[in-house]
Amino acid sequence: MLLPFSYAVRNLYRDRTRLAQTLGGSALVVFLVMGAHALNEGMRKTLSASGSPRNMLILGKGSEESMQRSEVSEQAAGITEASVSGIYAPLGDRAVSPQIIHMANLGLPDGTRIRGLVRGVTAKALLTHPEVTVMEGHFPGPGEIMAGRLAWKRFGIDEGDLVPGTELRFDSATLTLSGIFAAPGTVLESELWMNLNDLRTLAQRETVSAVVVRLDEGDPADVQLFTRQRLDLELSAVTEQSYYARLATFYAPVRAMTWTTAALIAAAAVFGGLNTLYAAFASRVREIATLQAIGFRRTAILISFIQESLMTSLFGTLLGALAAVLLLADRVIYLSAGAFRLGFGPETLFAGLLAGTLLGLVGSIPPAIRCLKPSLPQALRD
Amino acid sequence: MENDQDILIRCLSVTKQYKKGENLVTPLDTLDLDIPRGDFLAMMGPSGSGKTTLLNLLSGIDQPTSGSIEVDGVAIHALSRRALAAWRARQVGYIFQLYHLVPVLTAFENVELPLLLDDLKRRERREKVEAALSLVGLSDRMHHFPRELSGGQEQRVAIARALVADPPLLVADEPTGDLDRESADAILGLLQTLSREQGKTIVMVTHDPKAAGAASRTLHLEKGQLLEAVS
Numbered sequence: 130m131l132l133p134f135s136y137a138v139r140n141l142y143r144d145r146t147r148l149a150q151t152l153g154g155s156a157l158v159v160f161l162v163m164g165a166h167a168l169n170e171g172m173r174k175t176l177s178a179s180g181s182p183r184n185m186l187i188l189g190k191g192s193e194e195s196m197q198r199s200e201v202s203e204q205a206a207g208i209t210e211a212s213v214s215g216i217y218a219p220l221g222d223r224a225v226s227p228q229i230i231h232m233a234n235l236g237l238p239d240g241t242r243i244r245g246l247v248r249g250v251t252a253k254a255l256l257t258h259p260e261v262t263v264m265e266g267h268f269p270g271p272g273e274i275m276a277g278r279l280a281w282k283r284f285g286i287d288e289g290d291l292v293p294g295t296e297l298r299f300d301s302a303t304l305t306l307s308g309i310f311a312a313p314g315t316v317l318e319s320e321l322w323m324n325l326n327d328l329r330t331l332a333q334r335e336t337v338s339a340v341v342v343r344l345d346e347g348d349p350a351d352v353q354l355f356t357r358q359r360l361d362l363e364l365s366a367v368t369e370q371s372y373y374a375r376l377a378t379f380y381a382p383v384r385a386m387t388w389t390t391a392a393l394i395a396a397a398a399v400f401g402g403l404n405t406l407y408a409a410f411a412s413r414v415r416e417i418a419t420l421q422a423i424g425f426r427r428t429a430i431l432i433s434f435i436q437e438s439l440m441t442s443l444f445g446t447l448l449g450a451l452a453a454v455l456l457l458a459d460r461v462i463y464l465s466a467g468a469f470r471l472g473f474g475p476e477t478l479f480a481g482l483l484a485g486t487l488l489g490l491v492g493s494i495p496p497a498i499r500c501l502k503p504s505l506p507q508a509l510r511d
Numbered sequence: 512m513e514n515d516q517d518i519l520i521r522c523l524s525v526t527k528q529y530k531k532g533e534n535l536v537t538p539l540d541t542l543d544l545d546i547p548r549g550d551f552l553a554m555m556g557p558s559g560s561g562k563t564t565l566l567n568l569l570s571g572i573d574q575p576t577s578g579s580i581e582v583d584g585v586a587i588h589a590l591s592r593r594a595l596a597a598w599r600a601r602q603v604g605y606i607f608q609l610y611h612l613v614p615v616l617t618a619f620e621n622v623e624l625p626l627l628l629d630d631l632k633r634r635e636r637r638e639k640v641e642a643a644l645s646l647v648g649l650s651d652r653m654h655h656f657p658r659e660l661s662g663g664q665e666q667r668v669a670i671a672r673a674l675v676a677d678p679p680l681l682v683a684d685e686p687t688g689d690l691d692r693e694s695a696d697a698i699l700g701l702l703q704t705l706s707r708e709q710g711k712t713i714v715m716v717t718h719d720p721k722a723a724g725a726a727s728r729t730l731h732l733e734k735g736q737l738l739e740a741v742s
Contacts, residue, residue, distance in 0.1 A: 131627075132627070133620065133627065135616070136613065136615065139616070142615075416611065419605075419613070421596065422570075422572055423599070423605070423625050424596050424597065424601075424628045425624075426593065426596050505573065506563075506567045506572055509567075509572065510563075
């Protein structure tokens with residue numbers, strides 16, 4: 130027979146300092162677990178959404194892992210367009226987009242320097258990246274530049290610093306911000322896009338970084354075959370999806386570090402919580418012995434301890450989850466590959482709930498066993 | 512010589528030993544004892560004489576190293592821990608020197624605890640708890656927490672808790688040890704009433720000769736042996 134539930138509930142208020150410590154510990158663990166999970170989910174989702182399975186990236190041989198390092202001959206785009214079949218071609222316009230990826234230093238009118246990824250493109254980039262929509266202003270022409278809607282966050286400046294009409298300094302040139310674009314859930318949103326020829330001149334390049342090809346009926350293997358046949362161009366072709374998947378692998382240590390940090394802080398919180406529960410349960414040894422003397426079994430008392438601990442940890446979970454949602458949801462994290470919006474979803478909430486439940490369950494058992502261990506006569510005398 | 516049916520507790524050659532560091536301690540040594548039904552027995556003796564050990568053995572809180580203890584025909588020395596817990600719930604009511612009430616439960620809830628081990632309806636439990644609290648004169652304090660009661664009132668709640676499931680045996684370990692004289696007298700009077708009017712068998716450990724005087728019989732223990740029985 131179980132002890133009354135009210136016993137577990139009222140025990141929570143016996144020592145408010147202990148209650149606050151346990152609640153705080155549980156909330157911290159849940160907050161960290163949810164934060165780590167959301168960061169990982171955000172990175173995974175953003176990187177997987179950034180690569181389309183229909184897009185092929187033609188890169189310089191040996192630079193398959195970095196578009197920035199890649200160099201592709203200027204003629205490669207035209208030759209690809211002419212040689213590969215099955216390219217997506219709305220209204221006959223074939224989706225083959227030469228692009229330059231360049232890390233640039235830009236100056237704002239107030240003198241602030243910002244450093245970020247600039248993509249030199251032609252209008253065909255909109256065919257290969259249909260997820261890109263110009264929200265405000267227009268696609269950049271010569272002397273113009275367009276900003277992703279999260280770029281201002283990426284640069285740590287005010288949103289008002291990047292509005293159409295703003296003039297940006299790029300070396301000796303002045304570029305006018307022509308518009309703002311969106312590319313929901315992809316790393317493109319933290320980039321700046323500008324005219325391909327302008328960037329080629331400013332970056333002093335004679336080559337492009339990559340040629341992006343969007344396939345319709347075509348087989349990715351055909352593009353790969355093309356790059357293998359044209360040995361003179363020294364090309365390599367990968368699907369955009371696999372490129373970003375590889376980028377995700379590059380960030381595996383970052384993800385592992387997030388989990389490790391969360392685990393270490395959580396472990397400290399668990400030990401703190403265990404210590405608090407040891408003290409809380411140990412102060413009740415004689416009371417517990419009395420309940421046993423009356424006839425309650427150890428299992429009933431153990432269940433009551435677990436109820437008590439679970440209530441605290443679940444309430445802590447609620448606080449931690451609330452804090453995580455309020456402080457972290459929609460937060461954008463910036464890494465060199467781009468901006469990642471923390472991915473809060475049902476799985477993140479589940480991870481937090483699981484952590485809180487495990488904390489309540491596992492955290493209460495060792496102190497409870499220790500409290501139930503002394504023999505009954507000894508515990509009554511205690 | 513008592514008739515066997517009149518004997519509630521029978522101890523035969525009961526020995527209790529335990530290790531304390533390197534030493535083997537024998538608080539009870541081959542003790543024989545019969546306690547008749549309805550008896551109000553006081554056990555006295557110096558500290559370490561084995562009084563509390565004997566009380567724990569008689570009430571199934573502890574088990575002997577050797578020998579046998581039968582209570583109402585049940586050989587409790589041979590019961591498993593689980594069976595012993597169930598036996599205690601039905602057969603024994605405990606009264607401790609420091610009351611041992613659960614501080615987060617009200618007087619009513621404390622008294623109700625033993626009844627939770629039975630398959631009783633809420634209404635039945637309420638009636639029994641109210642009757643027990645009324646018997647100890649605390650009907651007006653049933654929703655008070657232990658911290659809101661005096662020592663004497665706490666002990667009366669503990670007695671109500673011991674009584675509520677109607678066990679034939681009540682064991683009391685220094686029940687007046689922490690009370691002033693007036694409260695102690697009230698508690699002893701209550702125990703006498705329970706023995707006389709409800710036929711409860713009461714075994715009480717005490718250091719206080721006045722408390723022992725309230726019992727119908729006093730046993731003296733020294734070094735784990737019974738010295739004498741005084742009626």
